Amino acid sequence: MGDVLAGIHATWEFETDSVLIRFERGIRTPRLFQALRERRVPHEALTAVTLTAGKRGTVVLHAVPRPGADPLMEAAAGQLKEGCDPYRLVLPADRETLAEYYADELRPLVAADAGPSDGFLVPAPEGPQSFKAYDGRASFDGTAEVAFRWSWTGASSAKWKAGDQAFAVRELSGVEWRSPDVLDGYLRLLRRDRDSGTQPAQADLDPAAVVFGLGYGPVHESLPFAAAVLAAIRDADDDAPAVAVTAGARRDPADIAERIRHLGDLHRAGLVTDEEFTAKKRELLAEL
Known part of the structure; x- marks a missing residue:
């Protein structure tokens, strides 16, 4: 293969063992795509390829990732809006025939019957990273430590009492990302020495979580952050149990x-x- 298919907001380059996705930069391009810049997706990280009609005279080429293959999609846990899905290439309808050709070329190469991946096959966004939440600032050095520094204007008294937090990646078992597109979005770190019942249900009371709030922790900052931490956890202990990622637990x-x-x-x-x-x-x- 080795050809390039240019769509709206992204171009896909079809290589012998992978698809290289390069995202466009511009005011109409989703900010998550701009933050990701480009992603190399091995064929074995995909489970299906579809081509469907899109909105307003477009078609959508969708390379479906295998469960467990991409830390970004694992952290998102199904919460991404369609327009922010990095595996969807939107093209003008007059390119449907060309898109169908590439879809037919790619389908025999993907791991259609392989099932969930045992490890991440797509590289995580690179660190170090940081973003501003409503109640503090989250930072990750890219390999070993995640830190939360509380804001005096937003942090709860429970968090002030606990003080600023630093978490060694080796002490974590996973992350829980609830999209800032909902009113109670947050990023919670899951610790190996605690089960789900020992951490406060409310993220604003949990020193191992930051809450987003209106205008804070946007998707293009907090989701790559969560994905990078998730990948670092897996790298820190390849023999650890499967990383737990949920979209938010049932509340009291x-x-x-x-x-x-x-x-x-x-x-x-x-x-x-x-x-x-x-x-x-x-x-x-x-x-x-």
């Missing part, structure tokens, strides 16, 4: 009630629309 009813009251306050203040209020309230009630 009292916590749900408090979230709904807070949501109501935002709604009455005009900061949340009727549609957003109804949808978010339904989502919170579903977690009971």
